[in-house]
Amino acid sequence: MSEFLHSRYRALSPYVPGEQPRDRSYIKLNTNESPFPPSDGVLSVINRQAVSDLRLYSDPEALVLKEALASEYGVGRENVFVSNGSDEALYFAFMAFSEDGIAFPDITYGFYRVFADLLHIPAKLVPLREDFTIQPGEYEDIHMAVVIANPNAPTGILLSTDEVERIAASNPEHVIIVDEAYIDFAGTGASCVPLIGKYRNLLVVQTFSKSRSLAGARVGYAIGDEALIRDLETLKFSVNPYNVNRLSMAAAAAAVRDRDYYQETSSWIVENRDFTEQGLRRMGFEVLPSKANFVFARTTRMDGAGLYHGLKERGILIRHFDSERIREYNRITIGSRENMERLLAAIEALLA
Numbered sequence: 001m002s003e004f005l006h007s008r009y010r011a012l013s014p015y016v017p018g019e020q021p022r023d024r025s026y027i028k029l030n031t032n033e034s035p036f037p038p039s040d041g042v043l044s045v046i047n048r049q050a051v052s053d054l055r056l057y058s059d060p061e062a063l064v065l066k067e068a069l070a071s072e073y074g075v076g077r078e079n080v081f082v083s084n085g086s087d088e089a090l091y092f093a094f095m096a097f098s099e100d101g102i103a104f105p106d107i108t109y110g111f112y113r114v115f116a117d118l119l120h121i122p123a124k125l126v127p128l129r130e131d132f133t134i135q136p137g138e139y140e141d142i143h144m145a146v147v148i149a150n151p152n153a154p155t156g157i158l159l160s161t162d163e164v165e166r167i168a169a170s171n172p173e174h175v176i177i178v179d180e181a182y183i184d185f186a187g188t189g190a191s192c193v194p195l196i197g198k199y200r201n202l203l204v205v206q207t208f209s210k211s212r213s214l215a216g217a218r219v220g221y222a223i224g225d226e227a228l229i230r231d232l233e234t235l236k237f238s239v240n241p242y243n244v245n246r247l248s249m250a251a252a253a254a255a256v257r258d259r260d261y262y263q264e265t266s267s268w269i270v271e272n273r274d275f276t277e278q279g280l281r282r283m284g285f286e287v288l289p290s291k292a293n294f295v296f297a298r299t300t301r302m303d304g305a306g307l308y309h310g311l312k313e314r315g316i317l318i319r320h321f322d323s324e325r326i327r328e329y330n331r332i333t334i335g336s337r338e339n340m341e342r343l344l345a346a347i348e349a350l351l352a
């Protein structure tokens with residue numbers, strides 16, 4: 001730390017992304033990326049002309065992308081905010097809507113705690129039940145903003161739209177942020193987007209990083225009442241009006257249009273998830289019921305850190321969180337069938 005750093009940030013402990021090691025090539029099952037490439041439509045819009053156009057700024061109104069998303073989700077253009085990864089939309093939402101503090105589960109996406117610290121927002125951590133499910137009643141009449149990852153990370157457990165609706169209905173004076181990064185793996189009817197017309201305080205955040213195979217493009221979005229979206233725009237235009245670059249904007253709009261391809265790749269991942277869950281259970285693992293593109297699992301035959309290190313030595317990366325309630329677990333991204341077969345074989349060898 002330099003002596004120049006503002007005292008406000010001296011104690012900040014930043015988010016720790018999943019490792020991206022370069023010492024050898026790994027089967028990467030640690031950051032929930034897609035094993036599938038982006039669609040043909042995406043590949044075709046990233047061409048010489050698009051690169052040549054990089055001399056121009058990107059559209060600060062993000063019209064083409066907002067229109068594609070609005071028509072995909074059956075909302076108005078004015079209900080859509082686009083961001084540099086959904087992390088940025090979440091950051092602006094924390095900034096905008098957490099004046100009275102923000103509540104979230106004790107075990108969830110690590111960025112929520114970091115954003116609260118960074119912005120000096122009082123955070124209320126609400127413990128998950130013993131089985132790692134969210135207790136929705138704990139968020140009713142809570143008198144502060146709420147953020148819930150749904151499906152939750154790293155558990156993969158889904159909360160029903162009815163339960164989210166009750167939370168939104170009981171807190172009309174505060175914004176309920178639903179982070180749906182993994183919703184495309186959760187089946188039909190799981191998303192809260194259809195509720196945004198009914199609840200002015202509901203903001204749904206999604207991303208192109210997981211189901212749409214564009215993690216490296218950094219594009220996310222939020223869908224909500226027009227007034228909430230205008231607030232996010234005010235913050236964006238006060239920080240970085242060109243927050244999404246031209247290539248990523250074009251790639252994302254093409255990805256929205258290639259719905260069929262992504263429905264197909266997402267359903268393959270769901271199939272591979274079932275296959276992986278069954279394989280792990282056969283070896284005696286306890287696997288939480290996941291609706292995401294990862295599973296969260298533990299075994300009494302080896303401790304969590306041991307499994308992580310053992311697999312890493314065998315060229316397979318998974319994610320281990322060294323924190324109290326979840327130390328015995330590992331989060332395993334669902335990849336291609338071939339990679340999941342290699343994972344299961346490596347675990348079998350380790351346990352033998």
Ligand SMILES: *Cc1c(COP(=O)(O)O)cnc(C)c1O
Binds near residue numbers: 085086109149207210
């Ligand atoms: C991966 C993830 C995000 C998405 O991050 P991007 O900035 O869109 O890549 C957001 N929330 C959760 C819970 C995630 O796991």
